[in-house]
Amino acid sequence: MRVAVAGLGPMGRGIARVFAQAGAAVVVVDADEETTARGHARLIEEAAGAPVEVATAGSVADAAREADLFVEAIVERFEVKRTLLEQLRAAGNEKLVVASNTSSLSIGEMGTAYGDPARVVGMHFFNPPTKMRLVEIIRGPRTDPAVVELARQWASALGKTAVLCADSPNFIVNRVCRPLYYESQLLVTQGMTPPAIDAVVRGALGHRMGPLELLDFTGLVTHLGSSETAFREFGDPRYRPIPLTRQLVRAGTTGRAAGRGYYDYSEGKPREEQARLVREPRESGADVVIHRAVGCTDEDIATVRELSASGRVVVDSSHGGWAEHLPPGAGWVRVHGGFAEVVDDPVAGIEPAYDAADALGVASVPVLALPGLVADRLMHSLVNEAVTVVEEGTATAEDVNLALRLGMNHPVGPLEYLDETGAVEVLTGLRGMLDGFGDPRYRPAQLLVRRAAGSRR
Template structure:
């Protein structure tokens, strides 16, 4: 007999997460008894479970009970109540009073301390975190949080249970926000800061999808999950770490205070009655036009090799081409700028880079883009900023049409959009590994499964190169002056290793 089939599981809290978790265990053959704050809330939650299962072509065999009756035969208790430590602690004290001596307690918390819950329960060896993702019935990842006092046997059994549920477990230490929510925090922060600095949400989300391959842009995702939920999680991270890089962004505080908490409220970063995210992305994205005839291309610069090897580029290459792309994905040196000026004396030039230094150093009549060519289709950020005196020459769109590249216009902000989002996310992933919260391979797996990212942050740094990523972070630090952009020591050590090998 497997660990799950035939076991009795009690689930407390029948919001979307609790209902989904109950169904996941029910599917696996466990006897599931659910409860909520009152008999009426329990019955309403059970009715929703049955309707949701029916909508998915399933039949739920979940039972309703009180907390005491649910605990009577349960060997596993899963709490999915409100994300508040006082509420969870009060519940766990009651569970200890009425549960079996061999009862294992699992919390679905997304940010709170599992160790603190273990103390509230009174026997921390039997308390573990099982953080399912929304919706639990479909999402494959479960973060298994092993607190300092969690027994090894409890941890190993939890891993086995998660696998038997058809899910993929990733172990992490008991650290605020764990892995996915922690690593993605800079993604959300930088997206919000870009809006505060002048970009509209649709532009940020369109670039995240087109350049980074994200299934959903960060601002649309925050609207979906609820800005109040994100704000509470940010406050937890800021309080627990005491590091200014985790401080909540004022823009979100203002939205939440005005009741604009996201899609469910009808307003968040988007006004859903006026223009939903999909329409906004369509409005700001320029599709590639017909490829101009008789135009050839040359690519040079410190990062030319990868771009030259892309099929959309390779077919148009010619040594004496009238259109030249200077590819430079780090801070430009004086030699880089002089080379661009020299190229401009005999050809039309488009700079491919994201460093804010180009805002001051870009020669007149030179285009500025950031070409993302790591997947089958090329996607471009096109820099146009009247305030900074940066215009878009016709040659820039001729280049995009030649490559069949869609593009979004962005302001001349440090790191532009995609590199800034991806580099800051990767830096946080390095911090998570540096602190011993999770392993690099588990971080990559978690981001791919929970966020549907096409590659994890460590795979991204391997592709871009730690020297390049660290260089861009240092440029952000110098340009903006915020400590959130300081490269981690682990990344700096990898830079040293790569530099010595060069």
């Protein structure tokens, strides 16, 4: 197989390496001969532990002329990609398959720019391509099914797992994860600190890196650009970019590479800041009754008041209604297996119920009395987006789960989480946030509403 790769940034170099390591004849090209030579030298240096043979081409046309597959991994701007595609078409290779590594731009629009949309497909690799197992295969509206199947087979030959996706802004992983980032940013604007948010996500959801630390790592400029694309393409308030991130970008505080983003890296490592907020359980002989409540119904409120009249009671819930209806002296937590969010909010008059965390023997992090708290707010919003992706036919539930587990290292896929948690609980959480915030970003997908209705019957 003969493969050409355009663009010798980190992604292009990694893609060229994985094809070469799989036995393909690989040629690379960049904006000019000097840039190509510099990128090629770095590619060879990075592959020193597993040497590869990769040739260079003097131009896009030279690279494409004999290739079976041309992978473009150049800058994420459509006008630049369009110029490349026009050069590719002029090369005259009628059998060439053109694959874009774009993470958000339209494959259909690229197919039109190329002039033969049947032969243009998305192959979205994840960073670093040499290690990440996932490849999103994106079919444009006019991509030939045989070309989609070829792309899937090529990804499989690289030892990757391919998931199929219809041409839709941000595809699967970046689309489904949008609420995780949006809600984290909104929590900061509502008074939570980045270390507290990330500590909860790692402790309660088992993510290897919190969303705000991850945004700083990948760069706020990239995130803001993809957010603007999603908002422009969907025209839905759910995808509004968060103003705080725009302010950080305008100030030049764009993440870890800049020394400051959601974290100030001159003050220490994010993990150290997060660890300082985690309270380990202590031995306790406290007599406390913990009442689990999915919602905050009249029945729930009456039960908690009755329990509170005869002793110490702590509500285990993430529903925002408890901010108004928690009895005086009662505590509020949300328990996630071996971890708990403990509501500590002097403004709302709620003191931290660490006695409940001690009685359960779980680590905890203090949070504010906001609808959904942190973990459920993020996870229920993410699940709702995943259900929407399935509902509209962009991807199957199986591929969504695979994509999030392999592309983001989430311990469980969002639809698997929905199966385990139950549609009624997720729907109740979303409706509680919709009532509490009055923001349409929390409106539930109709497929989720139907699933909840079905589970009640």
